[in-house]
Amino acid sequence: MKRQTFxxxxxxxxxxxxxxxxxxxxxxxxxxxxxxxxLLDQSAETLEGLQDSGRNVPDIADRASEETDRAIELRTRDRQRKLVSKIDAALRRIETGEYGYCEMTGEPISLKRLDARPIATMTLEAQERHERKERVHREE
Structure with missing residues (x-):
């Protein structure tokens, strides 16, 4: 059992x-x-909201509006689910001693970057190189 850090x-x-x-x-x-x-609390609220909005709306414009709202809520919830997976991965990296180090270069990720984006897996420079490379492949 890991000791608690004050x-x-x-x-x-x-x-x-x-x-x-x-x-x-x-x-x-x-x-x-x-x-x-x-995120989990927001997700639970979203589910409650979706269940409450499952009623039959007779006006076609109101129904279309409600369907659009539902679609947005579901997309948001999917993004949150992916974010929770990244958070879980970051927590595992803390346990294994890999947290805070770039997965591409092995260099420390700046504390400012980690504070702003605690799920970061690359230094800013490595992330920018990765995104440039991705853009080039997308354009081909």
Whole structure:
């Protein structure tokens, strides 16, 4: 069983401490878990809303509007589901000691980037190279 790391509420990872030390890992673990819980709560609300809107609407314009709203809700929910998968993958990387390091170069991902996007798997430079390469292949 992993020991609990003490983390003051005001703690923020800093560049002048060892990269991905226990406190940083705990900070990102908590951040990811809170984000995941928020998404799951939103997802539950979406499901309740979809079940409530399943009534028969006689006016064709109202029904079309409701169908559009449902489609948007379902697309949003699908994006959230994919995001939860990425969060789970990031949590697994924390457990295996791979979190915070670029999957392409092995270099540390900046703390600012991880704080803004805790599911990041590449440094900004590697991500930009990857996206440029993707664009080139798409244009061919």
């Amino acid at each position: 983390l003051p509420e005001e703690y923020r990872p800093a560049e002048d401490e060892p990269f991905m030390n226990d406190r940083q890992l705990e900070y990102f673990r908590r951040k990811l878990l809170a984000w995941k819980q928020e």
